[in-house]
Amino acid sequence: MFCVKKNPQYTFDSFLAVKDTLDDLDNPFLVEVLSNLSKEDWGEMHRRLQPFANKLSTSWRATVNEIARPENHPKLRQYDAYNRRIDRIVRPAEALKLTEEVFGEGLFSMKQLTYEGIMKRYLLHGNGEAGITCPVACTDGLIELIEAFYEEVPNEVKEIHTHAKEGIDGNFAIGAQFMSEIQGGSNIPANLLEAVPMDTHYLLYGNKFFCSAVHADYSVVTAKIEGTENIAVFVVPSYLPGDKEKELRNGYRINRLKWKLGTSELPSGEIDYEGAVAYRIGPEDRGVALAVGIVLTRSRLDIGFASAAFVMRAAREAKLYARFRHVFDRTIDGFPMAAAQLEELEGAAKRMTATAFHLYKMFLEQDDYDELQQFALRELILLQKIYAAKEAVDHLRLAISLFGGHGAIEDFSAIPRLFRDSLVNELWEGPRNVLLTQIYRDLFQLRKTVPIETVLETMFPHLSLIDVTQYTSRIEAIMGINIMEAPTPFNKMAAMNWESLWEELFLSFQQAVTKPFEEQPILREEILNNL
Ligand SMILES: Cc1cc2nc3c(=O)[nH]c(=O)nc-3n(C[C@H](O)[C@H](O)[C@H](O)COP(=O)(O)OP(=O)(O)OC[C@H]3O[C@@H](n4cnc5c(N)ncnc54)[C@H](O)[C@@H]3O)c2cc1C
The missing domain is CATH 2.40.110.20 (Butyryl-CoA Dehydrogenase, subunit A; domain 2)
Structure with missing residues (x-):
């Protein structure tokens, strides 16, 4: 009789045993960045972050994986049985509960330590649940917008502010x-x-x-x-x-x-x-200025965190899998090509994470900045939005390839979902070309009063004098061609150079920001040895 031969010996159990208990805060590099940011508050901060990270890496992670299944995607019910228009958004019970729990943390409350809310949001992004993280970012913008005009808004709006920031009877607004x-x-x-x-x-x-x-x-x-x-x-x-x-x-x-x-x-x-x-x-x-300056700026910073957290999660899980999985005569990470790619992934996760927190710190401190420093910060936030979102896509694709065929399986790991979400991060809150054009316009205007050298020195204090001079002449050359006019062979080439020039500059900025922490690994060697 015909019988199917299986391979009953093969199991992923030892990989899963480590992966499914991996605590997102058990990350020496991340801890170094976070403790450096919170300084003397770190003891208390860690005490508050740890239970959050525990939930996030265990029960919430399982819930998120369930919500992500196609049969659980949100649906619209427009009418009830009595022909009344209701436009109900139907989401699974798990999503409603998770939303309540996450918003119930009061991420924007006065009771939070400085940076506590943003650190938790970074951790949340690692789970890749846009049904939670997108409204969290939007709630941030809503609160800040109202606060900017708090004294003059009507009581109804003050109530909305309280609902979003501190909650009303334990219920927090979205x-x-x-x-x-x-x-x-x-x-x-x-x-x-x-x-x-x-x-x-x-x-x-x-x-x-x-x-x-x-x-x-x-x-x-x-x-x-x-x-x-x-x-x-x-x-x-x-x-x-x-x-x-x-x-x-x-x-x-x-x-x-x-x-x-x-x-x-x-x-x-x-x-x-x-x-x-x-x-x-x-x-x-002033609607456009307020929408961009207050609301979109926060969402753009959030995309920096999301991109970094996606790549961090993918890099850690790819490292685990590459140590676990045998192919031919060794584990995946025993091949030079894969080992180099894993290093690239780890390096990117570090750069993106350190930079997201660095820029956020600058953002909180900007009231102490002069006008030029504030300009520099605005442009750096745009650059992060452009290049972090872009490189997240590239690195997540690389992580998928390290998993081989399993990399494409939606419920084998979260990386396919993170990959698809990272593509969206490139588009919303300003697609790449819009933001690159914005930077062009901003500099075009500013250089009438401030030399490009001075702008570059302010944006990129790590650059040597020679670098500043070289980049200045490249920028001046492109501005001489004008990439805002109708396309010509010259300005098309200049436009391509504009994109790659800022990518180089932003990469060097990320590297400088990461340097103090770069020796720390993202995964302890003992964890890898447990596989
Ligand atoms: C999943 C998803 C969810 C979204 N959710 C929201 C939401 O909740 N709220 C919301 O308001 N929006 C939302 N958006 C919309 C998003 O912000 C817009 O798609 C985005 O701003 C671009 O607008 P557009 O699609 O009309 O593209 P267009 O403005 O038509 O741009 C098309 C192309 O032209 C380029 N382009 C446009 N202007 C210029 C210029 N001046 N110089 C050079 N190139 C230019 C762009 O880079 C792009 O490549 C969402 C988008 C997605 C994908």
């Missing part, structure tokens, strides 16, 4: 940000969504085409004030008081959820506003 419209996401000044002024608030009419975290309680929305060319920024409750229980949305409909390449656990909707109540924040004509 934020979102809706700026992109169908005719162009990069071009916020071209927004067509209309805001009609009423006595104490506005009513919104029109469409927003990319609305992630559409399950949120409140969103930050940009819109044009009726009868003007002014774009203002608004806070929009998803439900007016008393309406949430009835599932009666605040004057808007969710037309559909998008089917996306990545961030599949995150519901991203398309919305029609039909008179939604909205509260304007800040001056009528």
